Amino acid sequence: MKKQLNLSLYLVLDPTLCGGIEGLVNTTKIAVGNGVTAVQLRAEQMFHRRDWYLAALALKQLLMNTPVPLIINDQIDIALAVDADGVHVGQNDLPVHVVRRLIGPDKMIGLSVSNQQQLSDVVWPDINYLGIGPVFPTTSKKDAAPALGLAQFSQLIIQRKCPAVGIGGINLSNVKAVIQTGIDGIAVVSAICGQRDIKFATTELSHAIYQTRMLRS
Ligand SMILES: Cc1ncc(COP(=O)(O)OP(=O)(O)O)c(N)n1
Ligand SMILES: Cc1ncsc1CCOP(=O)(O)O
Ligand SMILES: [Mg+2]
Numbered sequence: 001m002k003k004q005l006n007l008s009l010y011l012v013l014d015p016t017l018c019g020g021i022e023g024l025v026n027t028t029k030i031a032v033g034n035g036v037t038a039v040q041l042r043a044e045q046m047f048h049r050r051d052w053y054l055a056a057l058a059l060k061q062l063l064m065n066t067p068v069p070l071i072i073n074d075q076i077d078i079a080l081a082v083d084a085d086g087v088h089v090g091q092n093d094l095p096v097h098v099v100r101r102l103i104g105p106d107k108m109i110g111l112s113v114s115n116q117q118q119l120s121d122v123v124w125p126d127i128n129y130l131g132i133g134p135v136f137p138t139t140s141k142k143d144a145a146p147a148l149g150l151a152q153f154s155q156l157i158i159q160r161k162c163p164a165v166g167i168g169g170i171n172l173s174n175v176k177a178v179i180q181t182g183i184d185g186i187a188v189v190s191a192i193c194g195q196r197d198i199k200f201a202t203t204e205l206s207h208a209i210y211q212t213r214m215l216r217s
Helices: 020-033 049-063 076-082 096-103 116-120 149-157 175-180 198-216
Strands: 009-013 038-041 070-073 086-089 108-113 129-132 164-167 185-188
Touching: 009 020, 009 164, 009 198, 020 038, 020 049, 020 198, 038 049, 049 070, 049 076, 070 076, 076 086, 076 096, 086 096, 096 108, 108 116, 116 149, 129 149, 149 164, 149 175, 175 185, 175 198, 185 198
Parallel strands: 009 038, 009 185, 038 070, 070 086, 086 108, 108 129, 129 164, 164 185
Antiparallel strands: none
16 A cells, blocks of 8 residues: 555554564554554664564564555665665664665655754755654653753754654653644654553544644644
8 A cells, every 4th residue: 555654643663662573563553553653663672683674574564555654763774675665764873865875766764853953954855754852851762862842842843844753752741732833743652662551542642633733723
């Protein structure tokens, strides 16, 4: 099925929090069935390349007949190996123009920015979306930049020339405030991965996003 870049509710998967590859697939199945619009495999603690490949392949198969794209974090070879829909890279990963050359013109590239300088340096034609954050403190990324807070986040997002998500410490308690800034969507790890009730967690986030958008417009 043709994939859509809908960033409304972007699930960034952590296999450790989900309980391995089986948990990853189960979490994704429930989350996609209840409002998640994009999926990223981000496996910081997965050391074997074979495990990365098997996890990515399982997700590719799961999402095959859905409009939800599969994005691979950092690992270009894994994205190519499973014909994923795109790659997400940050400031310490391969440069975006190199990623574009490797994955071709039709795949999606997401880029992380954490401050004004990084945003000013973006080469817009090379990328499809931005991940801006951390918005709030997070425990899901060990080397995260300092949290922006909503005021600084709002200053950055008005300069975007492509769709963007907020990421970092976003959960049910603050999602409405993040959406009120006018951002295109949110990316979350721990607000869905490892939650006792994945369906409830996803549905509540999704409803909050759409309700806030309705009030915003
Ligand atoms: C949607 C989204 N936004 C930001 C990031 C962070 O990417 P990066 O800065 O490269 O850090 P790591 O995720 O590689 O630790 C992301 N993965 N996704
Ligand atoms: C990958 C990433 N990039 C910036 S913050 C972050 C982690 C977000 O995780 P959580 O949603 O659990 O705070
Ligand atoms: Mg990275």
